[in-house]
Amino acid sequence: MSRPRTLFEKIWRRHLVAAETEGLPATLYVDLHLVHEVTSPQAFTELAERELPVRRPDLTLATMDHSTPTDPSIDTAKLRVLDPEGSAQLDRLLANCERHGIPLYAMGDERRGIVHVIGPELGATQPGMTVVCGDSHTSTHGAVGALAFGIGTSEVGHVLATQCLLQHRPKTYEVRVDGRLQEGVVAKDIILAVIARLGIGGGTGHVFEYTGEAIRALDMEGRMTVCNMSIEGGARAGLIAPDDVTFAYLEGRPMAPAGYDWEAAVDDWRSLPTDDGAAYDRTTTLDGSALEPMVTYGTNPGMAIPIAGAVPEDDAIEPEKRASFRKALDYMALEPGQQLQGKPIDVVFVGSCTNSRYSDLVAAANVLRGRKVADGLRVLIVPGSDAVKRQAERDGLAQVFVDAGAEWREAGCSMCLAMNGDQLAPGQYAVSTSNRNFEGRQGAGGRTFLASPLTAAASAITGRVTDVREVLS
Amino acid sequence: MSRSFTRFTGSMAPLPIQNVDTDQIIPASYLKVTDRSGLASGLFSRWRYRDGDPEGEPISDFVLNRAEHADARILLAGDNFGCGSSREHAPWALVGYGFRAVISTSFADIFRSNALKNGLLVVPVTEDGSASLFEAVAADPATEVTIDLEAQTLSLPGGGETSFEVDPFARRCLLDGTDQLGYLLNQAPAIQTFEAAHPARLDTRSG
Numbered sequence: 001m002s003r004p005r006t007l008f009e010k011i012w013r014r015h016l017v018a019a020e021t022e023g024l025p026a027t028l029y030v031d032l033h034l035v036h037e038v039t040s041p042q043a044f045t046e047l048a049e050r051e052l053p054v055r056r057p058d059l060t061l062a063t064m065d066h067s068t069p070t071d072p073s074i075d076t077a078k079l080r081v082l083d084p085e086g087s088a089q090l091d092r093l094l095a096n097c098e099r100h101g102i103p104l105y106a107m108g109d110e111r112r113g114i115v116h117v118i119g120p121e122l123g124a125t126q127p128g129m130t131v132v133c134g135d136s137h138t139s140t141h142g143a144v145g146a147l148a149f150g151i152g153t154s155e156v157g158h159v160l161a162t163q164c165l166l167q168h169r170p171k172t173y174e175v176r177v178d179g180r181l182q183e184g185v186v187a188k189d190i191i192l193a194v195i196a197r198l199g200i201g202g203g204t205g206h207v208f209e210y211t212g213e214a215i216r217a218l219d220m221e222g223r224m225t226v227c228n229m230s231i232e233g234g235a236r237a238g239l240i241a242p243d244d245v246t247f248a249y250l251e252g253r254p255m256a257p258a259g260y261d262w263e264a265a266v267d268d269w270r271s272l273p274t275d276d277g278a279a280y281d282r283t284t285t286l287d288g289s290a291l292e293p294m295v296t297y298g299t300n301p302g303m304a305i306p307i308a309g310a311v312p313e314d315d316a317i318e319p320e321k322r323a324s325f326r327k328a329l330d331y332m333a334l335e336p337g338q339q340l341q342g343k344p345i346d347v348v349f350v351g352s353c354t355n356s357r358y359s360d361l362v363a364a365a366n367v368l369r370g371r372k373v374a375d376g377l378r379v380l381i382v383p384g385s386d387a388v389k390r391q392a393e394r395d396g397l398a399q400v401f402v403d404a405g406a407e408w409r410e411a412g413c414s415m416c417l418a419m420n421g422d423q424l425a426p427g428q429y430a431v432s433t434s435n436r437n438f439e440g441r442q443g444a445g446g447r448t449f450l451a452s453p454l455t456a457a458a459s460a461i462t463g464r465v466t467d468v469r470e471v472l473s
Numbered sequence: 474m475s476r477s478f479t480r481f482t483g484s485m486a487p488l489p490i491q492n493v494d495t496d497q498i499i500p501a502s503y504l505k506v507t508d509r510s511g512l513a514s515g516l517f518s519r520w521r522y523r524d525g526d527p528e529g530e531p532i533s534d535f536v537l538n539r540a541e542h543a544d545a546r547i548l549l550a551g552d553n554f555g556c557g558s559s560r561e562h563a564p565w566a567l568v569g570y571g572f573r574a575v576i577s578t579s580f581a582d583i584f585r586s587n588a589l590k591n592g593l594l595v596v597p598v599t600e601d602g603s604a605s606l607f608e609a610v611a612a613d614p615a616t617e618v619t620i621d622l623e624a625q626t627l628s629l630p631g632g633g634e635t636s637f638e639v640d641p642f643a644r645r646c647l648l649d650g651t652d653q654l655g656y657l658l659n660q661a662p663a664i665q666t667f668e669a670a671h672p673a674r675l676d677t678r679s680g
Contacts, residue, residue, distance in 0.1 A: 017660065017667040023641040027660055029667055031674045039560065041507035046654070055664075061677040067505065085505035092507050103677045111680060122680055129674055136559040136583060152561035152587035154653070162657045164664055168640065170582075200492055201553035204582055234556065236582050255675045300492050300556075324491045324551065417501045417558075426524075438496040438557060444525045 004275035007241050008172050008207050011147040011272070015130045017164055025166040031129040031146075033159045034115045035062040035102065037093040038419070039134030043157035044096040054100040056163045061124060062097050062104040064090055065114045066419050070382050070409035076107055086420065100160075113385020113411045116140040116353035120224060121387055123253025127242035127269040132159060137353045137435065138237075139230040143223035144250065145242035145272055147207070150231065171281035173206040173235065177214040179289030184469040186363065187222035188355060188433065188452035190214060191229040192294035192304040193286060200302040203235030206282065209274065210240050214288030220249040221359040228354045229435050232301040241273035293467060295340055296437045296450040298328040303437075307455065307467045311338045331439050332447050333427075340449065340465045347430040348379040348460040349442070350453055351409075352416035355433035356384030360453045361392050365400040367457035367471060373405035374463030380407050380422065382414040406460065418443045431459040476592040477650030481573045482619040482628075486536045486545035487610045493550055494557035495584060499566040500525065501558075512562055513569035537570075541614035549606055550577045554595075555584025564588040574620050576627070578603050589643040590653060596620055596627055596637050606630070622648060 005013075012028070020026040033056075040062075047054070054060060067086035069079055080087045090107065097104035105112040111122065116137050119125040127145035132138060134156040141148035151165065158165055175194055195202075208230050210223075218226065223240045230238030247266050250256045257265040292306035305311070313336045317325045329336065350356070350364050361383065373379045381401045383389040389411050392398045398408050415422040416434035424430055424446025433456050437448035449465060458468035503515035519525040520535050531538040548567065554577040555563060564587045567575070574594040588595050598606065609616045609630035619628040622644060626634045646653055 014671075017663050023645075025640070025642050027657065027663070029664070029671065032677070038504050042509055042561075045508065050654075052658075056673075058676045058678055059673060061680070083505075089505050089507060101678075103680060124675055124677065124680070126674060134559060134561075136557065150559040150583055152559055152583060152590065154561060154587065154590040158654055158657055161654060162660070162664060163668075164657055164660070166642070166653055166657060200556055201579060201581070204553070204579060231557075234553070234581065254680050255677070300494065302492075321491055323489065327490065417496075419501045419504060436494075436496065436557060438494045440500055440519045440525065441496050444500070444519060 004278035006172050006274045006278045006280060007145065007209055007239050007272055008147065011128055011130065012169060014128065020169055025168050028130060028165050028167045030132050030159050030163050030165060031059060032124060032131045033060045034119055034131065034133035034138070035060060035156070036066055036115050036133070036135065037064050037089045038066045039153050040096065040156055041089065041092050042153050043160055046157040047160055052161045054102060054160045057101040059163060060102045060160070062093060062102050063112055063115050063118055064093060064106055066413045066417065068107060068412040069420055070412045070414045070422055072410050083421065110386050110390070113387065114353045114356065114413055116228065117357060117384030117388065120144060120220070121253070121385055123250050123256030126250065126256065126265070127246060128272050132165065136231040137228050139235070140224050140228040140353055142227040142230065142237050142239040143220060144246055145240060145269065147237055147239065149236040170236065171206045173203055173208050174280040174283040175208050175210050176212040176283065176285040177210065177288045178212045178285060179214055179287050180217065181214055181288050181291060184293055184454060184472065185291050186452045186454060187218050187225040189291055189294045190288065191226045192296065192301065192450065193291050195229065195233045195302045196294070196304040197286065198233050198284065200232060200300050201234045203230065203233040206235050208233065208235045208238040209280070210238060212288065215240060216243070219359060220245060221357040224357065225354055229301065232435055242269045293452060293455050295455060295465060296448070297332065297334060297340055299331055299437055299439050301435065301437060301450060303328060304450070305340070307341055307465070311336055311340070313337050341467060343429065343465045344463060345431055345449070345459060345465060346378065346428040347424055348377065348456050349382070349415045349430055349432040349434060350456050351380065351382030351384070351414050352434035353384065353413070354435045355453050356382060356388065358388050358391055360433065361388065361397050364453045364457040365397045367454060367468060368404040368406070368460065369400045371404055371461050373460050377460060377463045378407070379405065379460045380409055380415060382409045383411050385411050415442050417441060431456045431465060476590070476647070476652055478573065478592050478594045478622050478647040480619065480621045480623065481546070482617055483546045483573070484542070484544060484615055484617050485547045485549040485576070485606065485610050486542045487607055488536055488548060488550045489607055491551035492553045492556055495555055495560050495563040496557055498555065498563040499560065504560060504562055509565045510569065512566035516566040516570045546571050546573045547618065548572050548575045549610060550575055552578045554580050556581040559583045561587045564591045564593045568593050576606065589640065589647065592647065594620060594622060594647065598627065598635065598637065602635055
């Protein structure tokens, strides 16, 4: 009997082409490489300069999401005029994928969507796999029990050419969330509370494994929200052990195993969860039953407070961090000790690889149904994939949003990083379901309050930062 | 773009802010390029220029706009430098501007990995070490340090030196001026053997 191992260790060991030695990193095999238009062109150029083929186009999947318009009236021809640079980037991806035989979900393809939404949706990301992408939110796919992490463009080139990466073995960090969540508290609130606790560098050098009753009780899409923001806690990857919820989610999806292969796969996947007695390098525990809806006040995702709370006072901040704290408050035009609840806002954004899946839209629609968006407020609802969009249109969710006065958009990354023209104006405040409240992230001078889809929808009705429990009660 | 680093002596540009994210280093609006060049003007553009516009008015008190730091090629930054997005455009922009190294108490994992692949050395120092460097630069902006990658040492302004940690493989590549892809390509036989024993989990072309 081998010694007990963590989920991370089991996946890591299975993918070692060469183990790490003194002075040399491990060579780690990649089961699935996801590609998008922004971080891949220079990698393909590197291959072209060296006259290298793509080793495994059959393990590579490309989509267009970052630079794509979400305004339904903008087609490819219009985009060439409106955004020649973005359009050229999309063309480049198309040419690169054609040249190397890489499947690409281009504009107009009904499988297209945000890379971290379509991977699980297609059943392409599966338990026990290694998954990488030139995108830090690749951690999302850890929700199915895959070791998934973001890489730089040089590494995108490495994987295209060799299907491998040079990696040092990270440490493991158990993030345990016990108890049952209160009404109105959801996956997004868990992860914002985790990051507030650990700090945005707290997970550096580690892979998180989320455990505990509150995590087990989440559906798959909630688990994706949690794993998605592992990187905001400094961890390159976050994992959740696969269980019956995972298997039920994956069964029947287009790229998931089928028939006998499915039975064999599930048998294998059941061996993945961390063994009893396995040791993590670090562990932290949160009481899920004590969590409140969370909202950020500053310019990084660790600057989060319970929605009824107040911005910290100066003396609550360590002296050496005070200058950065004041810089953040200056940017946000907030004061120490200020309440966020009731703060007027200009925009609500429901979308991004964190919170744009069907269940996120259901949550928002349940709050907005039969209600109206506040006067003068702009509300964007941006589905994570074309499939999510079609399902929401079939099931009447889209109509709920339109009736409420929100904008119903095409799938894409949109205002999460504001590359495609969807952006805040300088000085505007947004409640956003995305993952980063960095200065200017959602548009130069824009100010972001990160929150859950429930909080976003409640705030859309009032035009102010609002506790969803007050709207629903 | 040079990917080598051996030894460098120069003055430092102090940026005493924690958690500098890669959106600040290079905003997303610059990510539409399809090559590695042309990013230097976007470096810290939202802090460097009024309205973030490189054609516009420079913000005079931002460190890169101060005459006494115009020649600095080492960035002295606060803790957890390079957090956030995986964009390699961040080190491309820093290198494009002319930076050879970043000194901080810690670096985000992906940024560190990206930087070392582009000849931009990341030099971790202790909190005390960092504080004394910031003090030295405040007292004399022309203060120089020497970073010696072969010896893994950083000379200190008051005399003496401190050693720093760096991934030994990345160090070897930087000293030799070789890149990591070449090393991986040489592992083709081992990769082939691995693939034979590790059947593909899916075929993306079947979707």
